[in-house]
Amino acid sequence: MDRKRKMRTEPSPSQRILSELKSQGFRLFCTLPDIWTTEIIELLRGDPKVIHVPLAREEEGIGICVGAQLAGTPSAMIIQNAGFFNCIGTIASMPLRYNVPFLLLISYRGLWGEDKPFHVHKGMYTEPLLKALGLTYKLVSTPDEIVAAIPDAWKLAQFSQRPVAILMTREALGA
Amino acid sequence: MFRKECLEILAERVSDEIVVTNLGYAAAWWLKLKPRDANFYLHDSMGMASSVGLGIALALPRKKVIVLDGDGGLLLNLGILVTIAEKNPPNLVHLLFDNRCYESSGGQCLVNVEKTDFVALAKGAGIRNALEVDSLPLFREAIEFALKERELTFLSARIEPEGTPPLDLPLTPEEIKFHFQSYIRSLGK
Numbered sequence: 001m002d003r004k005r006k007m008r009t010e011p012s013p014s015q016r017i018l019s020e021l022k023s024q025g026f027r028l029f030c031t032l033p034d035i036w037t038t039e040i041i042e043l044l045r046g047d048p049k050v051i052h053v054p055l056a057r058e059e060e061g062i063g064i065c066v067g068a069q070l071a072g073t074p075s076a077m078i079i080q081n082a083g084f085f086n087c088i089g090t091i092a093s094m095p096l097r098y099n100v101p102f103l104l105l106i107s108y109r110g111l112w113g114e115d116k117p118f119h120v121h122k123g124m125y126t127e128p129l130l131k132a133l134g135l136t137y138k139l140v141s142t143p144d145e146i147v148a149a150i151p152d153a154w155k156l157a158q159f160s161q162r163p164v165a166i167l168m169t170r171e172a173l174g175a
Numbered sequence: 176m177f178r179k180e181c182l183e184i185l186a187e188r189v190s191d192e193i194v195v196t197n198l199g200y201a202a203a204w205w206l207k208l209k210p211r212d213a214n215f216y217l218h219d220s221m222g223m224a225s226s227v228g229l230g231i232a233l234a235l236p237r238k239k240v241i242v243l244d245g246d247g248g249l250l251l252n253l254g255i256l257v258t259i260a261e262k263n264p265p266n267l268v269h270l271l272f273d274n275r276c277y278e279s280s281g282g283q284c285l286v287n288v289e290k291t292d293f294v295a296l297a298k299g300a301g302i303r304n305a306l307e308v309d310s311l312p313l314f315r316e317a318i319e320f321a322l323k324e325r326e327l328t329f330l331s332a333r334i335e336p337e338g339t340p341p342l343d344l345p346l347t348p349e350e351i352k353f354h355f356q357s358y359i360r361s362l363g364k
Contacts, residue, residue, distance in 0.1 A: 028233060051233050054261060056254030063223035064258075067195070067230025070215065070352065072359055075230070093219040094227075098348045 013143035013174035014040040017105075018047070020150045026076050026103070027051060028068040030061030034080035034107040036168070036175035041078065058083035062090040065102040065163075074154075076103035081110070081126040081167075091133055091163065101157035103150070104165040108139065111169060130165055137165035140172045176311050178272045178334050182208050184315050185241070185270075188322060192239040192268075193358075195228040197221070199279025201243040201272065203342030212358035216344055216351050222251030225269055229259055232267040235362070239322060241268045246285055246293065247277045253296065256329075260301035265325040269297075270318075273307075274336045282336055297329040305329035 011019065018040055021029075028051040031041045044052040051073070055061045058079045065075040079087075084106050095102065109116075110123025130137045136156055140146045149166050157164040178200060186209040195215045196202040201224075202216040215231070217224050228242035249255075249271060259269065271293055277283045285291070297305035304326050308314045314332055321328040 028230070053229075053233065053258065056257045057252075060226045060252060060255050060258055063220070063226025063252075064230035064233075066223075067215075067227035067232075068234040069230075070227075070355055070359065071231045071234035073230075073234035090220055090223060094217075094223060097218065098352045100352070 012039060013146070013172065014043055016143055016147050017150070017173075018043050020147045021076060021103075022049065024074070024151055024154050026074045026154075028053065028065070028073050028075040029078060030055050030064050030075070031078045032058050032061070032080070032083050034109070036107045036170055036173045037078055037080075038175075040173070044078075058086045059090050062087050062094055066094050066098065066100045069100050069102050070098075074102070076105060078105045080107045081122040084126065084165075085122070085129065088129060088133065091135070095163050096133065099161035100163070101154075101161050102163050103153055103157060104135075104163055106165055106167050107173065108167040108169055113170075126167065135163060135165050136160065137167055139167045139169070141169045142172055143174055146172050176309070176314065176332070176334055177337055178274070178332075179204055179337065180311055181272070181314050181332050181334065182243075184311065185209075185318055188318060189241070192241050192322065193231055193235070194241045194243065195224050195231065196243040197224040197245045197248045198344075199245070199341060200337065201245060202344045205243060206344060206346065207342075212354040212361075215355045216346060218344060218348055218351070222248040224248060225252060225255045225259065228267060228269070229255065229262065229264065232264040233262060236264070236266055238362075239266050239268065240264075241270060241322075244269060244271045245279075246271060246273045246275060246291075249293065250286065250291075256297050256300035256302065259327070263327050265327055268318075268321045268328045268330065269302075271329070271331040272334050273331050274334045276336055278336050279341050282338075293331045294329070297331075302327060302329045305331075307331040307333060309333040
């Protein structure tokens, strides 16, 4: 099978992730791009079946997801770990105080193999910050693992009435 | 004019709209004037009322959502004006109480107190229907119009600080969520 044909017939990791999120009932997506999440955000932008909210700053998205979720619309954020850093205070004071579940899909820059020096600090502080907030998270390294993690993460978020995070590596996003 | 006077007018006019309040005075006065399940009060998270209101407005496009925001709160989350303008929800009324101080935290002066033009900021973000009122008759007229029309509204009310001690919000986050979700369930969505 040549490469072109393969690309046409097999869904990309971004298409598989979005399709799984939609089949789990997610309808509102707050996003701020990382180069790794370019394709999934483009797919959201062109999808009439979802509410896509491009953010000016990630912290806004915490409030938007809380509001939408309380109004009965399952919600997810797709952001970089630097953007997660921007959300810490609001996560503590809002979804963790009002007990609101939603999904945080975080591209995990600064890990082993990172090609940009300025991402390295993000790799160092992401998991300590998630732990400090008491947020449950899973690190996923392949597209199959992300797709498998989404229903479990959502179930756990609803059971615990708290946000749950999925940390996505470059390989997982196929970027 | 004072925030309480504006909220009294709003309380007379509100029927089935959802109201999301900023923390502090806005939450406490609104609870006193119009306690109902369709309210969502912020306990903390200063600046997030507009974001929560946007999320609700997008999730429930047939319900009118009114956000009671403050000038200090809006400055903490100024980018939301751009995000609101991008989505342009016709069912959202962003009501700003502009008293040029952080009243709920002790009345300290707002940053850039003389020069900030919130209506210009909203318009600059792309919110076409942005206006300021500085008297109760104008506030009444503007809010009646905003509740009737299906158009995104940014309404800034220039108010005087109340000068009264801060009020507590006698509700826990659990109670606020319980009441609000009871209301949402009653909509049968």
